[in-house]
Amino acid sequence: MASTVTISHNFETAHRLPHLPGKCVSLHGHSWWAEVTVTALAADAAGMVVEFGPFKKMLRGWIDDNFDHGVLLGADDPLVPLLRGQDCKVYELPVWPTVENVAAHLAEVGDELLATVDHAYGARVTRVEVRETHVNRAGWCA
Ligand SMILES: Nc1nc2c(c(=O)[nH]1)N=C([C@H](O)[C@H](O)COP(=O)(O)OP(=O)(O)OP(=O)(O)O)CN2
DSSP states (O other): OOEEEEEEEEEEEEEOOTTSOSGGGSOEEEEEEEEEEEEESSOOTTSOSSOHHHHHHHHHHHHHHHTTTEEEEETTOTHHHHHHTTTOOEEEESSOOOHHHHHHHHHHHHHHHHTTSTTOTTOEEEEEEEESSSSOEEEEEO
């Protein structure tokens, strides 16, 4: 038995997959949607896996600061320095920014944020689902 809490957020972000021959080589934008699930073996004495408000504020803040209205690129992408030179907001992933890799990255970020929140003792991110369109979604699970 375990208890879960799920927080959702949207972000408007461009990306490209230069390693994938075809249309995804072009820089293109999506209206992304992320759902992050946190699990604990049991709710704490306050009855919570993690308090919604503070965790939601942190997670949404991180997504807005790093992804929203920005460009998500792989670290080897030659567009990184070019776009930064044009004052574009660029977030560099160590891997190509597929939906799967964005989900896995948000799992790491979520765990780092959880470490700083009250009422999250023993809670971990166990599932992240990310949609780049209404019909394309990918997930990460522990
Ligand atoms: N497993 C994955 N496959 C693909 C990813 C991905 O992240 N993981 N990404 C892409 C492209 O980024 C592209 O944006 C989506 O491609 P696709 O669905 O083929 O294109 P459309 O959205 O135009 O498709 P519709 O026919 O309009 O639904 C490719 N594959």
